[in-house]
Amino acid sequence: MIEVFERQHAAELPDLPHTRLRLYLLATYILFIVYVSLSPFSHWKDLGLSFHDVLVAPLLQTYTWFDALVNVLAYLPLGLLLGLILRAYLGTGWSVVLALLGGAALSSMMEFTQLFLPSRTSSNLDLLTNVGGTLGGALLAVSIAPRIWFAYHLARVRYSLFGHGNDFGLALIALWVFAQINPSLPMLGNVFISQVVRKPFLPPPPDVFNWLESAAVMLNLLMLGSLLLMLLRERRHAVIGVVLLLCAVSLTKFVAAAALLKSWALFLWLNSEAMLGIASGLLLLAAALLLPLRGVRGLAWFSCAAYLLLTHWVLDDSAPSSAMPLYQWRYLHLLNYNGLTQTVALVFPFLLLAYLWHRRNEQDDAI
Numbered sequence: 001m002i003e004v005f006e007r008q009h010a011a012e013l014p015d016l017p018h019t020r021l022r023l024y025l026l027a028t029y030i031l032f033i034v035y036v037s038l039s040p041f042s043h044w045k046d047l048g049l050s051f052h053d054v055l056v057a058p059l060l061q062t063y064t065w066f067d068a069l070v071n072v073l074a075y076l077p078l079g080l081l082l083g084l085i086l087r088a089y090l091g092t093g094w095s096v097v098l099a100l101l102g103g104a105a106l107s108s109m110m111e112f113t114q115l116f117l118p119s120r121t122s123s124n125l126d127l128l129t130n131v132g133g134t135l136g137g138a139l140l141a142v143s144i145a146p147r148i149w150f151a152y153h154l155a156r157v158r159y160s161l162f163g164h165g166n167d168f169g170l171a172l173i174a175l176w177v178f179a180q181i182n183p184s185l186p187m188l189g190n191v192f193i194s195q196v197v198r199k200p201f202l203p204p205p206p207d208v209f210n211w212l213e214s215a216a217v218m219l220n221l222l223m224l225g226s227l228l229l230m231l232l233r234e235r236r237h238a239v240i241g242v243v244l245l246l247c248a249v250s251l252t253k254f255v256a257a258a259a260l261l262k263s264w265a266l267f268l269w270l271n272s273e274a275m276l277g278i279a280s281g282l283l284l285l286a287a288a289l290l291l292p293l294r295g296v297r298g299l300a301w302f303s304c305a306a307y308l309l310l311t312h313w314v315l316d317d318s319a320p321s322s323a324m325p326l327y328q329w330r331y332l333h334l335l336n337y338n339g340l341t342q343t344v345a346l347v348f349p350f351l352l353l354a355y356l357w358h359r360r361n362e363q364d365d366a367i
Contacts, residue, residue: 024171026081030106033074035343036336037110038117049115054122071129072136078103079137087145096138103134162231168355169231173245176224176348180249182341183257184327187250187274188217190311190345192338210273212314217277218284219307221246223352225285226300230293230359239286246278260327300356304349311346 082099090098107130114120144150162170184192191213221242228238250270257266288299 021167021170022081022085024167025174026078026085028171028175029077029081032340033078033106033110035340036074038113038120039336039339040119043118044116045118046116047118049122051112051115051122054111054115055124055127057124068125068129071126072133075103075107075130075133076137076140078106079134079139080141081137082134083138083141084145087142092142095142096135099138099141100131100135103138104131107131107134161233161237163233166231169227172227172348172351172355173224173231175344175351176227177245177249179341179344179348181252181256182338183253183261183269184338185341185345186213186217186269186271187253188220188277189213189271189274190216190220190342191315192342210315212310213273214277214280216307216310216315217274218281219303219310221278221281222284222288222299222303223307223349225281226288226296226303227352227355229285229288229296230300235289238289239282242282242285262327297356297360300352304353304356308349 079099082102083095086095086098104127107127111122111124111127114122180188224245225238225242228241229235232238232241253269254266257269261268288296291299
C-alpha cells in the first residue's frame with residue numbers, strides 16, 4: 001500500500017535535495033561528538049596504556065546508569081542520520097550494517113584518543129553503549145524512511161515552506177536551537193548565569209539590569225529572524241516561525257532546568273534583560289517584513305557584526321565551569337555540554353556571515 005501511494009505521488013513531489021541537509025547535520029553532529037569526547041583538548045601525553053587492555057578489561061568498573069544512558073542517547077542521532085543517508089541509496093540491511101560500522105569506528109577512535117588525555121577515561125563499556133545507541137538510531141531510520149508521512153508529506157511541507165535547496169540555512173537554524181537550549185544560559189543570551197550574583201534571599205547588587213545584555217538578546221533574535229526571512233517562501237511566516245522556535249526553546253530549557261538545576265535555579269535562564277530583548281527583537285522583525293531582500297540582508301549583516309562586537313569585546317562571558325554549581329550533579333558530561341553550547345553560540349554568527357556572503361547576489365542560491 002505504501003509503495004503504491006509513493007508511486008502515485010512521485011510525480012507531484014518536486015525534486016528536492018533530500019540528503020544534503022542530512023549530510024550537513026551529520027557532519028555537525030560528528031564534530032559535536034569529537035568536542036564532547038576530547039575536551040578540554042589539553043595536557044596530551046602517552047600514559048603507556050594499550051587499547052587492547054581497554055577492550056578486554058572487566059565491564060561495569062566505576063560505571064553508572066547515567067553514563068550508560070548518556071552514551072546511548074549521544075550516539076542515537078548519529079545512527080539515525082547515518083541510516084537515513086544510507087537508506088536513500090541502499091537496502092535496509094546494508095544501511096543498518098554500514099551505519100553500525102560507522103558509529104563503531106567513530107566511537108573506537110574517540111576511546112583510543114582518550115588514552116592520551118589524563119582527564120578522560122577510555123572504557124569498553126562506553127564503546128558498547130555507543131554502538132548500541134548507533135544501532136538503535138539506524139533501526140529507527142530504516143523504519144521511518146519508507147513511511148508516507150516521512151517520505152512524502154514531510155518533504156512536501158518542507159517544499160511548501162522553504163522551496164528548493166536552502167539546506168545549509170536550515171542546518172543553521174537547527175544549530176541555533178541547539179545553542180539556546182542550555183538552561184545555564186539566559187534566554188537567547190551568551191553569558192553563563194552566576195550563582196553568586198543570582199543567589200536567592202539576598203539583595204541584588206546595584207544596577208543589575210544590563211541594557212547591553214538586552215541588546216545582545218535582541219540581535220541574537222534578529223539574526224534568526226533575518227535568516228528565516230531569507231529562507232521562507234512566505235515572508236509573513238517569519239515572525240510566527242521565530243515565536244514557535246522561542247516556545248520550543250523555552251519548553252526545552254524548562255524541562256532541562258527541572259532535571260539538571262537546583263530547585264531555586266529553575267527559572268534563572270529567564271531574566272528581565274532577555275524579556276526586553278525578545279520584545280524589541282520581535283517588533284523590529286515585524287517591521288523588517290516591509291524591507292526588500294537587500295534590506296533583509298543588510299539587517300542580517302548588521303545583526304551579526306553588532307552581536308559579535310558585544311559578545312567578544314563588551315560583555316564579560318563567564319567560563320563554562322562557573323555554571324556547574326547550579327547543577328544537581330557534577331558529571332563531566334555537563335561541563336563538556338556547557339562548553340559546547342557556548343562555543344556553538346559564538347560560532348553561529350560567523351557561519352551566518354559565511355552564508356550571507358555566499359548568497360550576496362541571488363536569492364535562490366543554496367550552499
